[in-house]
Amino acid sequence: xxxxxxxxxxxxxxxxxxxxxxxxxxxxxxxxxxxxxxxxxxxxxxxxxxxxxxxxxxxxxxxxxxxxxxxxxxxxxxxxxxxxxxxxxxxxxxxxxxxxxxxxxxxxxxxxxxxxxxxxxxxxxxxxxxxxxxxxxxxxxxxxxxxxxxxxxxxxxxxxxxxxxxxxxxxxxxxxxxxxxxxxxxxxxxxxxxxxxxxxxxxxxxx
Amino acid sequence: xxxxxxxxxxxxxxxxxxxxxxxxxxxxxxxxxxxxxxxxxxxxxxxxxxxxxxxxxxxxxxxxxxxxxxxxxxxxxxxxxxxxxxxxxxxxxxxxxxxxxxxxxxxxxxxxxxxxxxxxxxxxxxxxxxxxxxxxxxxxxxxxxxxxxxxxxxxxxxxxxxxxxxxxxxxxxxxxxxxxxxxxxxxxxxxxxxxxxxxxxxxxxxx
DNA sequence: TAGATTGTTAATCGATTAACAATC
DNA sequence: TAGATTGTTAATCGATTAACAATC
Numbered sequence: 406x407x408x409x410x411x412x413x414x415x416x417x418x419x420x421x422x423x424x425x426x427x428x429x430x431x432x433x434x435x436x437x438x439x440x441x442x443x444x445x446x447x448x449x450x451x452x453x454x455x456x457x458x459x460x461x462x463x464x465x466x467x468x469x470x471x472x473x474x475x476x477x478x479x480x481x482x483x484x485x486x487x488x489x490x491x492x493x494x495x496x497x498x499x500x501x502x503x504x505x506x507x508x509x510x511x512x513x514x515x516x517x518x519x520x521x522x523x524x525x526x527x528x529x530x531x532x533x534x535x536x537x538x539x540x541x542x543x544x545x546x547x548x549x550x551x552x553x554x555x556x557x558x559x560x561x562x563x564x565x566x567x568x569x570x571x572x573x574x575x576x577x578x579x580x581x582x583x584x585x586x587x588x589x590x591x592x593x594x595x596x597x598x599x600x601x602x603x604x605x606x607x608x609x610x611x612x
Numbered sequence: 613x614x615x616x617x618x619x620x621x622x623x624x625x626x627x628x629x630x631x632x633x634x635x636x637x638x639x640x641x642x643x644x645x646x647x648x649x650x651x652x653x654x655x656x657x658x659x660x661x662x663x664x665x666x667x668x669x670x671x672x673x674x675x676x677x678x679x680x681x682x683x684x685x686x687x688x689x690x691x692x693x694x695x696x697x698x699x700x701x702x703x704x705x706x707x708x709x710x711x712x713x714x715x716x717x718x719x720x721x722x723x724x725x726x727x728x729x730x731x732x733x734x735x736x737x738x739x740x741x742x743x744x745x746x747x748x749x750x751x752x753x754x755x756x757x758x759x760x761x762x763x764x765x766x767x768x769x770x771x772x773x774x775x776x777x778x779x780x781x782x783x784x785x786x787x788x789x790x791x792x793x794x795x796x797x798x799x800x801x802x803x804x805x806x807x808x809x810x811x812x813x814x815x816x817x818x819x
Numbered sequence: 820t821a822g823a824t825t826g827t828t829a830a831t832c833g834a835t836t837a838a839c840a841a842t843c
Numbered sequence: 844t845a846g847a848t849t850g851t852t853a854a855t856c857g858a859t860t861a862a863c864a865a866t867c
Contacts, residue, residue, distance in 0.1 A: 419806070483818075
């Protein structure tokens with residue numbers, strides 16, 4: 406396996422995963438890069454190039470076995486393992502993510518939610534308990550948490566990140582509207598929901 | 613102004629917008645492409661290239677006036693106008709987005725929320741009323757809605773899109789985990805929250 | 820075998836970076 | 844004026860597409 410896959414390729418993997426899952430659900434057993442191209446919107450050439458970064462999953466004259474290819478992509482994305490997660494911040498977004506079904510479907514297990522507001526501590530959201538934020542570090546250590554999801558306001562996000570850096574979490578998925586930074590090798594994804602909307606606005610502004 | 617700006621450039625605009633707003637908040641009046649490079653993480657050369665797609669906003673020997681540059685980006689993104697929106701689906705995500713503050717801050721006005729479940733119809737979320745989904749089309753026409761935000765489940769998203777196609781909405785921002793498609797020239801953004809997480813998982817899988 | 824389709828190399832295209840003359 | 848920094852052209856780099864031999 407090529408060790409230096411370009412970011413452009415990696416970002417397309419979830420889409421392959423999604424469309425292959427759909428094909429599998431519809432009992433399609435076999436697909437050519439050409440057919441996949443038609444439904445996924447990448448060129449057949451790009452599909453073959455992308456897949457060959459990870460191995461030769463197809464067969465000349467036949468195409469790809471959908472089930473097999475799905476499994477390969479699933480493994481490449483690391484979804485053959487499970488991941489334990491916590492959510493920091495039980496506001497509207499934290500609440501929504503805790504209830505987000507896609508989430509559990511892929512092997513992400515939400516173990517706890519952390520909050521500063523006493524009003525929310527002790528509640529159950531989607532069968533997961535809301536704990537005092539002061540317990541965050543010890544909970545992460547004791548439960549081997551892999552991923553922390555930040556749903557705090559903009560002002561707390563970097564402070565929480567600094568605290569998370571000292572724990573064993575491997576990744577931070579940040580929804581607060583700021584780019585949090587780390588000095589360690591924790592993987593960070595800063596999601597800016599609004600960016601998508603601004604891009605939409607760019608295209609409709611003169612309509 | 614260049615009429616054919618590449619997608620790569622357009623996708624960077626919201627980040628410029630965000631960082632310039634921050635600078636403005638911190639009373640920074642002036643910035644060079646080199647200084648901006650240090651904080652935003654694009655190269656100085658790329659920053660100058662990007663901005664010059666839209667006009668010469670800087671001054672040789674001086675740099676860029678932050679306030680002026682912010683206004684320019686704001687206008688390029690179409691944020692000098694306001695947009696009326698509706699949310700379809702008052703579940704957890706619809707609920708979270710209705711309460712999402714970033715939203716109102718940029719001139720997006722949420723006018724109504726539409727639901728199929730009688731249990732939710734008539735509620736107020738963030739001072740916005742939840743209406744029967746059957747009223748969606750007439751409401752959009754009467755209120756000149758610009759953007760529809762789909763927060764339904766996966767099965768309803770395309771059906772809602774088909775209905776929206778027949779209205780005057782200019783853009784669809786879809787959060788259901790499926791790529792909805794249109795035959796008209798409505799702008800569509802399919803957001804897949806989970807994709808970000810899968811990418812994170814890719815990077816931590818062997819840690 | 821003949822037809823189909825991959826895997827892979829080569830060609831093209833587009834985006835980023837470097838360089839520097841223009842100019843504030 | 845001298846120094847700084849843009850705007851812009853040219854060079855480089857990387858990603859996408861085309862082509863086709865290999866092979867199922």
